[in-house]
Amino acid sequence: MHTKMVSTPSNCSSLQGEALAGPLATAFFLLITKLYFEKASIGKAEDYPPDFGPDLLTAHNPLFDIIIVGGGPAGVILANRLSEVSHWTVLLLEAGDLPSSTSDVPAFYMSLKGSNADWSYYTVQEKSACQGMINKRCKLSTGKVLGGSSSINNMHYMPSLSTDYLEWSNQENHGWKIENIERNYRKHENNSAPMNETIFGNFGELSLNFINQDNEMKNLIYQAAELMGYSKTNPGDTTGYQDVLGIIDNGARYNYAKAFLGPIQARDNLFIARQAFVTKILTQIPKDRRIQGVNVYIDGKQIAVKAKKEVILTAGAVNTAQLLLLSGFGPKDHLKQHDIPVIVDLPVGQNLQDKVSALLFVGIDNGTAESNPVLTADNAYSFIMHRTGEFTATNVNDVVGLINTEDKDSNIPNILIYHYYFERNDPNLELFLNVFSFDKVIKRSILQQNKAERFIVFAPTLIKPKSRGQVVLENDNPFVKPFIRGNYLSEREDHQTLLSETEPFKQRGAHFLEIDMPSCRNYKYCNEPYLACAVRAMSYPLSEMVGTAQMGDLVTKCDARVTDEFMLLDGIRHLRIVDGSVIPEQITGNVETTVAMMAENAADQIKKFWLNV
Numbered sequence: 001m002h003t004k005m006v007s008t009p010s011n012c013s014s015l016q017g018e019a020l021a022g023p024l025a026t027a028f029f030l031l032i033t034k035l036y037f038e039k040a041s042i043g044k045a046e047d048y049p050p051d052f053g054p055d056l057l058t059a060h061n062p063l064f065d066i067i068i069v070g071g072g073p074a075g076v077i078l079a080n081r082l083s084e085v086s087h088w089t090v091l092l093l094e095a096g097d098l099p100s101s102t103s104d105v106p107a108f109y110m111s112l113k114g115s116n117a118d119w120s121y122y123t124v125q126e127k128s129a130c131q132g133m134i135n136k137r138c139k140l141s142t143g144k145v146l147g148g149s150s151s152i153n154n155m156h157y158m159p160s161l162s163t164d165y166l167e168w169s170n171q172e173n174h175g176w177k178i179e180n181i182e183r184n185y186r187k188h189e190n191n192s193a194p195m196n197e198t199i200f201g202n203f204g205e206l207s208l209n210f211i212n213q214d215n216e217m218k219n220l221i222y223q224a225a226e227l228m229g230y231s232k233t234n235p236g237d238t239t240g241y242q243d244v245l246g247i248i249d250n251g252a253r254y255n256y257a258k259a260f261l262g263p264i265q266a267r268d269n270l271f272i273a274r275q276a277f278v279t280k281i282l283t284q285i286p287k288d289r290r291i292q293g294v295n296v297y298i299d300g301k302q303i304a305v306k307a308k309k310e311v312i313l314t315a316g317a318v319n320t321a322q323l324l325l326l327s328g329f330g331p332k333d334h335l336k337q338h339d340i341p342v343i344v345d346l347p348v349g350q351n352l353q354d355k356v357s358a359l360l361f362v363g364i365d366n367g368t369a370e371s372n373p374v375l376t377a378d379n380a381y382s383f384i385m386h387r388t389g390e391f392t393a394t395n396v397n398d399v400v401g402l403i404n405t406e407d408k409d410s411n412i413p414n415i416l417i418y419h420y421y422f423e424r425n426d427p428n429l430e431l432f433l434n435v436f437s438f439d440k441v442i443k444r445s446i447l448q449q450n451k452a453e454r455f456i457v458f459a460p461t462l463i464k465p466k467s468r469g470q471v472v473l474e475n476d477n478p479f480v481k482p483f484i485r486g487n488y489l490s491e492r493e494d495h496q497t498l499l500s501e502t503e504p505f506k507q508r509g510a511h512f513l514e515i516d517m518p519s520c521r522n523y524k525y526c527n528e529p530y531l532a533c534a535v536r537a538m539s540y541p542l543s544e545m546v547g548t549a550q551m552g553d554l555v556t557k558c559d560a561r562v563t564d565e566f567m568l569l570d571g572i573r574h575l576r577i578v579d580g581s582v583i584p585e586q587i588t589g590n591v592e593t594t595v596a597m598m599a600e601n602a603a604d605q606i607k608k609f610w611l612n613v
């Protein structure tokens, strides 16, 4: 195989994947699912605790020690750790339902975005990023399903660097010392990937392993990386090109609900209600400024559920912010504007941050190879019977580059590079473009070129953007999605850093696809202004949102404190937030791994406080 990445002089350039499209293929897949998945250990309801929702509806004055709002990674870890205390009753309320059998199949990870397991948010029209998306609005996925986004995401497991927590660890006695942070990471890891040396734990609930076997494309990417001076490293190393670990058990996705709730179904003090949408946090005001419980909407009825000890919000950075605002915790002017009585005036919803990527399509040749269909009986059989084959694979999506664009020798990356691969005439390409919500002109242009050419897509990603956005209410109706003002790439430095990542590709003659981008038609293909415009057109947020209910005085740069160092909301007693919202600044690794570590920490803090140990 030839690649234009190393041979073509100064074209600007392209990427590819495999397929799962077409009505026949879908029908075939549904049939396979029906016939086999139930027999294999795939997508089985028995992997999860039964639904307590119907009982909750008929309960008289329901009262629990702890109420957890949201069954994502943080929520299920807390449910597990807190229900270890056998005399505590713990209720977990999750708006979504069980993960589908499709979600267990790694190869179908892209098809879950935009499904009914996704809240499917969009930002308002953006000025600096997502300029190639429909109406210039960025699409934001976040899981609406037990397991939260871990049931629909890319399954990567990338812990953050200890340097991310330096400012957190300056706090005394609150569990944010680096050794505690590391212990809380290792506590739930169960790594079985073959590695000589590893930092990962081996005795926890969360199965970790490599996602994909070596393949031709991955090797090509590693060769290209080496040409650019980036060597191959191991998972857990802070820089270099590496196969990232996946949250994978025996070839299938292992979402956090399966990992943390499945094994403890026998506990009679833990109650999980699904399709249970929390609409308000109830507080006892002015009596003792204490949390009371929540209003929850199940099967068309709204009921109040009370908490004796704590309410813990683990609903994710957008939904937690929305719920706080609806309940009277937020900027007073904003709440007054929507006639919501102000309980505590706090900068909730400010300081929104996400990692931001730009898709660089690089054409690798115009060979004759076409994509092999993934949805074949052989592949289904191999997966179901042996957990091997194409269904277990995500192509090249597990190859990740961690680099520092300013200082090659630094061991702290500022850019992460993700990869995708598309064969010629690849039926997966359209699905991929839809996931990002590309406008029809751009879509048509890319699909057209894919008829003749294979692509590798490089997605350099800004790890710690300076730009800040907001989550605000549209109105006081909990069923109406909030406005998300991403403001991505609004800081010049963010745009410049992403743009600088096109340079190494250009220098090595990468053939950037000449995509028809309406917002960039005034520029000459591949000159500097064109690339600057292309980065804005092809950019999108990663849906790893943080910062909307910032924790404490940990990061002094930003005046947006909402919780203390124990993740307890300021100005109210016993309301805790444990999800991406409290992370003050983006971290290097996946937000999910940090959120999981924080949930372990919160569980320790809660036990310490209430059990006085």
Ligand SMILES: Cc1cc2nc3c(=O)[nH]c(=O)nc-3n(C[C@H](O)[C@H](O)[C@H](O)COP(=O)(O)OP(=O)(O)OC[C@H]3O[C@@H](n4cnc5c(N)ncnc54)[C@H](O)[C@@H]3O)c2cc1C
Binding pocket: 069, 070, 071, 072, 073, 074, 075, 093, 094, 095, 096, 113, 140, 141, 142, 143, 144, 145, 146, 147, 148, 149, 150, 152, 153, 154, 155, 156, 157, 158, 276, 277, 278, 279, 314, 315, 316, 317, 319, 320, 323, 542, 543, 544, 545, 578, 579, 580, 590, 591, 592, 593, 595
């Ligand atoms: C498309 C995509 C790809 C990603 N890829 C990766 C990856 O490869 N690796 C990685 O580590 N991270 C990835 N992430 C990010 C990661 O999944 C999240 O950071 C992580 O899941 C956050 O965990 P959480 O528990 O805070 O919230 P969430 O996972 O968002 O869970 C929150 C839960 O709360 C529920 N909820 C929300 N509001 C309410 C309400 N009012 N009432 C009741 N329940 C409610 C939701 O339905 C959801 O189940 C990805 C995210 C997305 C969306």
